[in-house]
Amino acid sequence: DAMVIQNPRYQVTQFGKPVTLSCSQTLNHNVMYWYQQKSSQAPKLLFHYYDKDFNNEADTPDNFQSRRPNTSFCFLDIRSPGLGDAAMYLCATSRVGQGPFEQYFGPGTRLTVT
Amino acid sequence: DAKTTQPNSMESNEEEPVHLPCNHSTISGTDYIHWYRQLPSQGPEYVIHGLTSNVNNRMASLAIAEDRKSSTLILHRATLRDAAVYYCILRGHGSSNTGKLIFGQGTTLQVKP
Numbered sequence: 001d002a003m004v005i006q007n008p009r010y011q012v013t014q015f016g017k018p019v020t021l022s023c024s025q026t027l028n029h030n031v032m033y034w035y036q037q038k039s040s041q042a043p044k045l046l047f048h049y050y051d052k053d054f055n056n057e058a059d060t061p062d063n064f065q066s067r068r069p070n071t072s073f074c075f076l077d078i079r080s081p082g083l084g085d086a087a088m089y090l091c092a093t094s095r096v097g098q099g100p101f102e103q104y105f106g107p108g109t110r111l112t113v114t
Numbered sequence: 115d116a117k118t119t120q121p122n123s124m125e126s127n128e129e130e131p132v133h134l135p136c137n138h139s140t141i142s143g144t145d146y147i148h149w150y151r152q153l154p155s156q157g158p159e160y161v162i163h164g165l166t167s168n169v170n171n172r173m174a175s176l177a178i179a180e181d182r183k184s185s186t187l188i189l190h191r192a193t194l195r196d197a198a199v200y201y202c203i204l205r206g207h208g209s210s211n212t213g214k215l216i217f218g219q220g221t222t223l224q225v226k227p
Contacts, residue, residue, distance in 0.1 A: 004157075031213055042201065042217035043158065050212045090157050096213040101146070101205070103215060105157030 003027050004106035006091050012112045013081050021076040021109045023091030032074040033103065034066060035090040043090055049074060050096065078111075086113045118202045123222040126192045134187040134221055136202030147178060147185050148205050148215070151198040158201065158217075161187065197225045 005024045013019040023032065031050050035043035047056045049068040063085070065077040078085055088110050092103040119137040126132040138147065149161040162169055162176045164185070169176040175188040189196055201220040205213065 033214060035217075042199075042219055043152075043215075045214055045216065048212060048214055055212060055214075092157070092215075094213045096211070101213055102148075102160035102163070103150075103158075103213065105159065108157050 004104050006106035006109050010110050016080045019078050023074045024072050025093045029093035029095045031094045031096045033092040034076050037088040081113045083113050118218050120221045125224045128227050129191050132189040132192045134200050137184045139183045141182050144206050145204040148203045149187050150201045153198045192225045194225050
């Protein structure tokens, strides 16, 4: 029944070593979002894809990139992780353009940077 | 994006109603009021949303002030499982809107047995 799947659930990477987080969805939603959530903070939107159109938030560091090869999959690439990038990364989807507009979130990937 | 203001934390007793307030004095006419909650170690989940009229669903009720500058999420009988961070978020629904959510700090609800 899983609708938004994130792999892996836990990821450990080394300082400066590129890492990719993946997200897939079975909802056929047209929009996919990536959020970063640091400890005891609210989720912060990094960017999203509306179909194939990429929309970056103004304050998202260049170190963060994303790819959406098809409707079902979306990837978050961190080119050179720093210690400050340790966080929970949440993927979400939504069908924008038709109601009721809620977002469905995955369980998140917790990234540790050593 | 219009901002919301919520109390940092609230406490409730199990099986009692809970009223979670949210102020959004700069809300625009096209903004819907959305509520999400985040249980410990999980991603956020949608609770309810509304525009002008009060709304009910299986999870909660949403009471919206007549001037729309504030709203209240109502959990009719709190259970231990309702302990979570509750986020009140304004979201446009226009054709150019991509549905993104801008989270504030939310209200941490503790439910005591």
